[in-house]
Amino acid sequence: MTAWNADTEAAASESGSVTVVEGSSFCISSGTGDISSDSGTNGAFFQDTRIISDWVLRINESLREPLVAQRPKPFEATFVGRAKWPDGRFDSPLVVRHTRHIGAGLQDDITLENYSAESVDCDIELLVDADQADLFDVKVGRASQHPEPVRTVRDGQLVIETSHNGQKRGSAVHARGATVSSEGLRFRTRIPPRGKWATSVIVVPLINGQAPAGAFSDDGLPRHREGVRRHRHWEQNVPVITVGDANLQALLNRSQSDLGSLRIFDPHHPERAAVAAGAPWFMALFGRDSILASYMSLMVDPNLAAGTLQTLAGLQGRRVDPDSEEEPGRIPHEVRLGVTAGLSLGGTAYYGTADATPLFAALLGELSRWGLSEDIIESLLPHVDRALEWIDRYGDRDGDGFVEYLRPNDHGLINQGWKDSWDGINFADGTMAEAPIALCEVQAYVYSAYVGRSLLARWSGDVALEQHWAQRASDLKAAFNEKFWLPEKGYFAVALDKDKRPVDGLTSNIGHCLWLGIVDEDKAASVVEHLMSPQMFTGWGIRTLASDMGAYNPVSYHNGSVWPHDTALVATGLMRYGFVEEAGRVASGIFEAAEHFDGRLPELFCGFDRAEFPGPVPYPTACSPQAWAAAAPIQLIRALLRFDPVHTRGVVHLAPILPEDMGDFQAENVLLDTSRITIKARGNHGDIEGLPPGLKLVAEPRPPLAYPPQAGAAGSGQSDLKQAAR
Known part of the structure; x- marks a missing residue:
């Protein structure tokens, strides 16, 4: 079976999952921000390849207690949770704020904030995997068709790559201050009273060993990326x-x-x-x-x-x-x-x-x-x-x-x-x-x-x-x-x-x-x-x-x-x-x-x-x-609204039939020709402000059945042309 025959098949996503998207890149995670291949469709994807299949954050050997997940922008999500205090107390004052950015790769900004009056030692572990599975395999819940990825540590980053039919796909994962191993990244820190600790984890997709244009980097801010602009x-x-x-x-x-x-x-x-x-x-x-x-x-x-x-x-x-x-x-x-x-x-x-x-x-x-x-x-x-x-x-x-x-x-x-x-x-x-x-x-x-x-x-x-x-x-x-x-x-x-x-x-x-x-x-x-x-x-x-x-x-x-x-x-x-x-x-x-x-x-x-x-x-x-x-x-x-511009005839039709309980409707900054117009309507009444020169408002719907004209009729065809323009 190939990709095209599987278009309407898809494995169900985890309930409460969070999706961020920018261009053709996207990421599906749990409500905590963690990614697990056991959930089937979770992952970060670039060019139809899963560049992150597992992303699990543990603090003091435990997962976070989720508080909220928000998506203020389509390409950005913030996850807030509580981390385990070393003594195991239930009401922990250690809050984890995790902001995810998607684009030509992934950047996760992680902040731990200590709201207690005492310092705390934290062991922060990020377990990472990247199966480089094709999107179609993930979508239908099928095992990846690629060979098992090879995991290496080089130049301070974890590189996970696999080759398939002459093409190599990979992911390079790094963060400043991290101890990198074949399993992932690790940080050890002491956070002072009322203090914070922060890092940025960056995932760069690799295609035949090369990073794409616009990949995340340590010296670039996510909000300055082209996709955000x-x-x-x-x-x-x-x-x-x-x-x-x-x-x-x-x-x-x-x-x-x-x-x-x-x-x-x-x-x-x-x-x-x-x-x-x-x-x-x-x-x-x-x-x-x-x-x-x-x-x-x-x-x-x-x-x-x-x-x-x-x-x-x-x-x-x-x-x-x-x-x-x-x-x-x-x-x-x-x-x-x-x-x-x-x-x-x-x-x-x-x-x-x-x-x-x-x-x-x-x-x-x-x-x-x-x-x-x-x-x-x-x-x-x-x-x-x-x-x-x-x-x-x-x-x-x-x-x-x-x-x-x-x-x-x-x-x-x-x-x-x-x-x-x-x-x-x-x-x-x-x-x-x-x-x-x-x-x-x-x-x-x-x-x-x-x-x-x-x-x-x-x-x-x-x-x-x-x-x-x-x-x-x-x-x-x-x-x-x-x-x-x-x-x-x-x-x-x-x-x-x-x-x-x-x-x-x-x-x-x-x-x-x-x-x-x-x-x-x-x-x-x-x-x-x-x-x-x-x-x-x-x-x-x-x-x-x-x-x-x-x-x-x-x-x-x-x-x-x-x-x-x-x-x-x-x-x-x-x-x-x-x-x-x-x-x-x-x-x-x-x-x-x-x-x-x-x-x-x-x-x-x-x-x-x-x-x-x-x-x-x-x-x-x-x-x-x-x-x-x-x-x-x-x-x-x-x-x-029965809004129909007919630029070729120099008219714009507007004959609204809005429900009364809709109230007033207004759309400013609507592009028509090279002008920006404002459409106003309520019930059966409407008006347009800012019509470009040469266009006039017609307060009736465009004739619904005027086409086709009587092709082949005798004469100059002017009546046909008028009808065709409708």
């Missing part, structure tokens, strides 16, 4: 949100902070920020996840979407490789840096996804509405055209007009849509569909890609090209509504299987079709009725699979659970087709669910009905923070 800059430039509902304001603020912590940067283009999928297991660039998360975060920072597209463009497929599933024009599913991933695929990128490529093209079309820099659009247009070529040449495997997937190997993902677990696509009776599979939402993404390319052609003044892609969109929409519609059930099939049979499971996927407008208007009401039925809407969110389906399981990953991002996109689709009350109910359910997760939505939660338990039931291995989930409240607020 980037996060501070993010907090200073994201919107300042105030809401009458204090819980909602806290949720939106947490969402913005988490999105900032989940950014990753291309070392060759450090000015570009892309969004990683989520912590702890998906701190890497993903095609679909990163695109959708940055789309839903447009109100926070459109530059995040631009950076995501630029980064993915640099990885766009160039050759046919069945092992990695790379194909010319294809956007990758996932990029990893661990040894196992590279060995499995002959590289660091895996391309097995059917949806990232059309979503790539669709997102650039959306960004053109926001006034994205012309230079960026022009630089990305060739990549969009290559993505559209992939759809025709490789995505549509049999020439029927729909994009299908079928893995060409025995180690890639079996299912290659957003529900990519092995059992994620089912008929109503529970039978699994067989590939090649054409997913309904993938066709909606392709439709949106065609619409987006038409908009981009209008932006460049190419009327003929705009008409071409408008016609492609129109043809796909007609074919989709014919082939995927189930008239006897009143909803769309989740997919067509290898025999072109409609897969009749009732799923949330059809809500994505509403979101992107591929659904014929006369079918929308029936689709909405099914999505809002008790079988689909739990009261907290939309189930991934209806409760009366054969494969339904409320504690599964994709067959009955609730994913906040999925629900947010469904709500956006409801709003697009004018189902305002239903969209408000769904948004309120997600907002209320977040209160039960301390103001941070997880990747997913279980699909039990709201009447069964007092709060949503957590899913045991859900990522948190997770980019989709962090972006979901932002997307829901945008949907409730």
Whole structure:
């Protein structure tokens, strides 16, 4: 088994664990700050490798008594506890303060403070191990595939290294004043009355014996690191949100902070920020996840979407490789840096996804509405055209007009849509569909890609090209509504299987079709009725699979659970087709669910009905923070505001329908074009201050079903152009 086939498997983390994250580095520990490989998923990780697997602090031969663990910043945590007094007294006055920093390695600042009136001798021992296990092995609870690490003491530091298939990974651990042995570090000190003792333990990851740029060092302060400065800059430039509902304001603020912590940067283009999928297991660039998360975060920072597209463009497929599933024009599913991933695929990128490529093209079309820099659009247009070529040449495997997937190997993902677990696509009776599979939402993404390319052609003044892609969109929409519609059930099939049979499971996927407008208007009401039925809407969110389906399981990953991002996109689709009350109910359910997760939505939660338990039931291995989930409240607020910039037409739509109990809403410092605007709303009234020149406010929602235009109509096409711009 290789990394890619294990994407949806994860061992449960210890209850009360603490995660810190910066870029693609992260650390999971117990609530005391200790790390134990016996806990399965604990560890500090750098470039998908566990650089610390055990980190146990003993003072006077005993563990600390934990008092509190706090995480003031995403990349920093502080643990406070009491250490054993030498005479064994219970009420010890010896307090341990332990602050952890994550980045290109690890730095732990440890302080012992003696609150007694007498001095105390302390024996401080830090037991350390670093198995250099690949992240995928840790994630699924599998023993490391690497040889046993070699432990040596050299130059005052403990070096733990292992070699695997020609690549050496290691960790160098040191601290000033420490006695270093093959087991770890030791300090002996006498702390005077009311006095303190402190040290900093530094872990430097090694790749083929070399330390990475930006590693922690004795002469550098953690707060001066580039990652810390980037996060501070993010907090200073994201919107300042105030809401009458204090819980909602806290949720939106947490969402913005988490999105900032989940950014990753291309070392060759450090000015570009892309969004990683989520912590702890998906701190890497993903095609679909990163695109959708940055789309839903447009109100926070459109530059995040631009950076995501630029980064993915640099990885766009160039050759046919069945092992990695790379194909010319294809956007990758996932990029990893661990040894196992590279060995499995002959590289660091895996391309097995059917949806990232059309979503790539669709997102650039959306960004053109926001006034994205012309230079960026022009630089990305060739990549969009290559993505559209992939759809025709490789995505549509049999020439029927729909994009299908079928893995060409025995180690890639079996299912290659957003529900990519092995059992994620089912008929109503529970039978699994067989590939090649054409997913309904993938066709909606392709439709949106065609619409987006038409908009981009209008932006460049190419009327003929705009008409071409408008016609492609129109043809796909007609074919989709014919082939995927189930008239006897009143909803769309989740997919067509290898025999072109409609897969009749009732799923949330059809809500994505509403979101992107591929659904014929006369079918929308029936689709909405099914999505809002008790079988689909739990009261907290939309189930991934209806409760009366054969494969339904409320504690599964994709067959009955609730994913906040999925629900947010469904709500956006409801709003697009004018189902305002239903969209408000769904948004309120997600907002209320977040209160039960301390103001941070997880990747997913279980699909039990709201009447069964007092709060949503957590899913045991859900990522948190997770980019989709962090972006979901932002997307829901945008949907409730009905805020839609259309820079190509010189208008900005704002027609809010906020619940009255939300109170006043204000978002200052929202980036639109090159200006910073302020959005104000309450109930059904709204206003925008600081609109850039050439844009005017339209106090009505963007027409929901104006696209596609009547491609091929006689005349100059001006009416078509106006509609396409919507």
